[in-house]
Amino acid sequence: MRSNRAVPRAGAAMAAALPVLAGALAFGVPAAHAAGGPARDALAGTRPAWATAEADRGATPDGARVSARVYLAGRDAAGLAAYARAVSDPGSPSYGEYLSAQQARARFGATSAQVAAVKAWLTSAGLKVTSVTPRYLAVSGDVAAAEKAFGTQLHDYAKGAGTYRAPSAAATVPAGLDGAVLTVTGLDNAPHRASAKDQLPPPDAVFRNAGPFSSYYGSTVAHTLPSAYGTKIPYAVQGYTGRQLRAAYGAGGYTGKGVRVAVTDAYASPTIARDAALYAKKHGDAAWKSGQLTQVLPGNYTRTEECSAAGWYGEETLDIEAVHALAPAAQVTYVGAASCYDDDLLDSLGKVVDNHLADIVSNSWGDVEANQTPDLAAAYDQVFQLGAVEGIGFYFSSGDDGDEVANTGTKQVDTPANSAWVTAVGGTSLAVGKGDRYLWETGWGTLKATLSADGSAWTDFPGAFNSGAGGGTSRTVAAPYYQRGVVPKALATANSAAGNRVVPDISAIADPNTGFRVGQTQTFPDGSQRYSEYRIGGTSLAAPVIAGVQALAQQARGGAIGFANPAIYARYGSAAYHDVTDRPTGAAGLAVARVDYVNGYDGAEGLTTSVRSLGEDSSLSAVRGYDDVTGVGTPARDYVPSFRRR
Numbered sequence: 220m221r222s223n224r225a226v227p228r229a230g231a232a233m234a235a236a237l238p239v240l241a242g243a244l245a246f247g248v249p250a251a252h253a254a255g256g257p258a259r260d261a262l263a264g265t266r267p268a269w270a271t272a273e274a275d276r277g278a279t280p281d282g283a284r285v286s287a288r289v290y291l292a293g294r295d296a297a298g299l300a301a302y303a304r305a306v307s308d309p310g311s312p313s314y315g316e317y318l319s320a321q322q323a324r325a326r327f328g329a330t331s332a333q334v335a336a337v338k339a340w341l342t343s344a345g346l347k348v349t350s351v352t353p354r355y356l357a358v359s360g361d362v363a364a365a366e367k368a369f370g371t372q373l374h375d376y377a378k379g380a381g382t383y384r385a386p387s388a389a390a391t392v393p394a395g396l397d398g399a400v401l402t403v404t405g406l407d408n409a410p411h412r413a414s415a416k417d418q419l420p421p422p423d424a425v426f427r428n429a430g431p432f433s434s435y436y437g438s439t440v441a442h443t444l445p446s447a448y449g450t451k452i453p454y455a456v457q458g459y460t461g462r463q464l465r466a467a468y469g470a471g472g473y474t475g476k477g478v479r480v481a482v483t484d485a486y487a488s489p490t491i492a493r494d495a496a497l498y499a500k501k502h503g504d505a506a507w508k509s510g511q512l513t514q515v516l517p518g519n520y521t522r523t524e525e526c527s528a529a530g531w532y533g534e535e536t537l538d539i540e541a542v543h544a545l546a547p548a549a550q551v552t553y554v555g556a557a558s559c560y561d562d563d564l565l566d567s568l569g570k571v572v573d574n575h576l577a578d579i580v581s582n583s584w585g586d587v588e589a590n591q592t593p594d595l596a597a598a599y600d601q602v603f604q605l606g607a608v609e610g611i612g613f614y615f616s617s618g619d620d621g622d623e624v625a626n627t628g629t630k631q632v633d634t635p636a637n638s639a640w641v642t643a644v645g646g647t648s649l650a651v652g653k654g655d656r657y658l659w660e661t662g663w664g665t666l667k668a669t670l671s672a673d674g675s676a677w678t679d680f681p682g683a684f685n686s687g688a689g690g691g692t693s694r695t696v697a698a699p700y701y702q703r704g705v706v707p708k709a710l711a712t713a714n715s716a717a718g719n720r721v722v723p724d725i726s727a728i729a730d731p732n733t734g735f736r737v738g739q740t741q742t743f744p745d746g747s748q749r750y751s752e753y754r755i756g757g758t759s760l761a762a763p764v765i766a767g768v769q770a771l772a773q774q775a776r777g778g779a780i781g782f783a784n785p786a787i788y789a790r791y792g793s794a795a796y797h798d799v800t801d802r803p804t805g806a807a808g809l810a811v812a813r814v815d816y817v818n819g820y821d822g823a824e825g826l827t828t829s830v831r832s833l834g835e836d837s838s839l840s841a842v843r844g845y846d847d848v849t850g851v852g853t854p855a856r857d858y859v860p861s862f863r864r865r
Contacts (some may be wrong), residue, residue: 230293234748240517248826258394259370264593266371267407270385275374281363285373287405288562289337290355290584290598291329293396299327303607303640307782309789317610317779329603330355333399340373340393344368354569354601383409402594403468404562417518419486421748423529425741426592428754428825429814432457436650436658436733439808442814445676447830448808455811455831458736458754461544461649464728466655468545468768469856474505475546476771481577482539482763483567484584486523486554487516488532490748491539497750498540498738500860505547512539517557526559534583536739537755538763542581544735545767552576559584561595565602568613580606581766582615585757587623589692598639603640603782610779612768614642616758617723618689621664621837625684630838632691632722639699643722643848644762646688646729647799648809648833649842659803659804661662662848663688663730663756664836670828677830681808687836688721688729688758690847696720701788705845719816724784724797726849727764731756732811732831735764768854772825772862780862787851792844795861796852801834801841811834 221236293299305313318326329337337356338348345364350357362373362384370391371826375382385407392400439452446452459467491514496507520528535553542551554570556563564584571580603613618633620626636643646663668682691713698711698718711718728735734756741751773780782785790796802809810832817824834841841848 221653228596246373246412248435259387259391260394261391262402263389265390265403266386266388267592270376271376275381276375276377279362279373279375281361283362284799285362285365286359287403288355289403291403292401293329295327299604303604305608308785317781318608320573320609321762323366323608324353336396337399338773341368351575371433378409383407402593402597420523420529422532422740422742425743425751426753426819427751429816435653444812447810448806452810452812455732455813458734460736461504463651463655464545467649467651467657468854469858472773473771473774473859475549475774477772478773479550479577480542480766480770481552481571482579483527483554483555484534485556485559486520486528486531488535491535494536494739495539504544511550514553516555522558533739534759537737537759538581538583538739541760541763544768545764550769565598568602572602575609578611579766579769581763584761585616585618585636587627588634588637589629591634596713599635600638600640603638607782610781612781612783614644614762615641616762617643617645619686620755621687622839623692624837630694633689636722637693637696637720638694639720641744643691643724644765645723645726646728646758646761647726647849647853648733649728658852660797660799661801661803661834662799662836662841664834666684666832666835668830675728681832684837688848691722691840693720703786705788705791710847721847723850724853725765725787726853727761729756730760732813735760771859775859777864790861791851795855797855798843798852799841799849800843
């Protein structure tokens, strides 16, 4: 299960030395002078694609309110991209020569003169500057002031069932600012709709799994149920533990000691410290030490109903318990966003970079690429590049809906996983056998068929597509250099003859049917709140698992790995990886039996039994070598020690 944000997401990239946008150097960088009047520079990508003439419903009233962010380009945007590449590439003489947060700001951040000039321009137009940060200025005012400041008219446009404000042409800024502005966000207001609240809701309603279970893959066979693919199948595992996952992914004696990992999600579980401590105790993980788990939280929370705030508690719980299970000695910092919207999630990422809170950042959230906007893409990738020069790596889940056709009707990847500056984490179905022995993995892709009323057959076997690891070829992000020679040409050129970014980069356990057990305080039907456990999966699991493995690898290296993709691809084809395929055992098909409570909690309303086929990910396939389900593969026994300094 992977939470999606309630707002369209950014997903292209801003880079000069590492091009990631087809046909352009960078979205959001001032590119052309507007005709007539004082010279102005256009901010490409600030007019959304849905703001068409056909959808135009007329000018937005001058008195309507606007809140926006003006992101600062810094003093050397091209130099930032070039340095981010150099320090991340094992083949570069500058590899590993990271800067501190202070050094990064001094070298690439906006100057005080640039900030003052931008502030003066905004206030002279009638906008109020409400906050100034190292990366942006927040402003508010009416439409008339925003139109004066950004040199464009704001109109209302039909979009889906709603009508939203957007610029009728790309926003512009005075040429005299000399490239100080990266982009502006907030001129369009889709799909803001709910009122704000400052208080977090109680824990979500309880969810539990029904049995029978397997304790390891294949330990309990469903002899009384119909066969699948010509054989009796096992029941789904109750949920793997940290011990089993550490064995599967080659943790050895490494624990993540001395490594700092951050987790970003929206909101904050009020019971996380107690839940994580109890979970570790129950499952034999090392006890949390005093100060090992810290939280960096906003002063207020907003859009709690719109974003289903309580649903994010499980995301945070999964991420933190999974990181600790894989890397029990790592320091973990949870950085909660005030909402599930871009501005707030960007703030949480920015806090990690501005204060260098960690070297490894796990992010279990995303949206489809079609919802990306170039203005936000530039803002996201600036944060990722600043992180790279500081030795910080960002890991994003690749999605839970396969090629997204069943979900959106269009084949596409997810974002920010599509960014060339992050590590996209795909998903697998994992078989861990008796004695914690790694057996095999498939690409995560599930077909579901239910048991017939008389129990004699599976209806419509093998059933319809249910879920699977996100992956595929980006339509907007050009092929990064580190994928060349590894990603098959047919994948890279699927959407462009010049080649595009392919997702994911690496993968780990994600299938909920071979998932991870978590422990969380939940709200029971009688209103009580108490600790309970359940099995969970999704690339929300894969991302923190890889973050935990990277913490082990960083310990082995004796220093930060930073943006890991160049190093990950440099190990392609070696014993560092399990090369995952969809038919690892040679059988006609693989499946598990699963029994669930109809009401999600107990047997009062009955049970439902289904067969879940493994390795059937929409149009995506896990094959030998690189593929768009599992990337280069999953960490094997040699992965962690391969990062040791030679």
